[in-house]
Amino acid sequence: MPSPFPGMDPFLEGEEWEDFHTTFNTVIRETLSPQVEPRYIVRVGRRVYVEHPTDEQDQPRRADVAVLLTGAGGTPVEASTASVVTATAPVECLLPMLEETRETYLVIRERETREVVTVIETLSPGNKRPASDGRREYLTKRDEVLRSQAHLVEIDLLRGGQRLPMNSPLPQGDYYAIVSRQERRPRGRIYAWTIRNRLSGIPIPLKKGDPDVTLDLQTVFSTVYDRARYELSINYDIPLSPALNDSDAAWLVELLAG
Secondary structure, three states, X not given: OOOOOOOOOOOHHHHOHHHHHHHHHHHHHHHHHHHHOOOEEEEEEEEEEXXXXXXXXXXXXXOOOOOOOOOOOOOOOXXXXXXXXXXXXXXXXXXXOOEEEEEEEXXXXXXXXXXXXXXXXXXXXXXXXXXXXXXXXXXXXXXXXHOOOXXXXXXXXXXXXXXXXXXXXXXXXXXXXXXXXXXXXXXXXXXXXXXXXXXXXXXXXXXXXXXXXXXXXXXXXXXXXXXXXXXXXXXXXXXXXXXXXXXXXXXXXXHHHO
């Protein structure tokens, strides 16, 4: 059964993103490879980093009072002048845990020289989380590509999170793709869609002298959705996060009711 949405399905963001992200990149490779062969090959790259907790509730808290006791009736060695608290029983606590995160992206290489020609990135929630390790890691990688001789294609199918830095305002939309050709930097092209739109095709640039190939994002999305059978796991009854505006919320109710 296909997704009820005409384009990107926003419920994937909160429920199935990790699986979707991996499969999406795989299907992009399957779609592009026949179009660029035999001169080019499309390969999956992997980025691994350790994510430190950034939410306030995950941060270690330092007590305002430190008390050291000896025995049941021992006297405090160190204490605040305001108060002395004696713990009579252990309580449960939460410790900040580091989390290893793995992300995939795609690289188009010239087959003979193995030169990187185009990098295709599909953003993850960690790339858009303010002050996170994932965002810092991705922005470092992004800067490296923008300073290189490779083209960059950046696909953002996430409504949530902080958009990546731009020197010009984004057009109105929920989802974006940016095509940055090496020879035209700092200028690039932005493609925008709302949750009511079908995704469209975007150009994938290759080496000078070779024509672009087209990546049909809607076909890729539909293939991924059908292949993974997300209709069996997504709960369309829960509220979307981030919340929709009133007009889109009314449209969503009508869409799902139909």
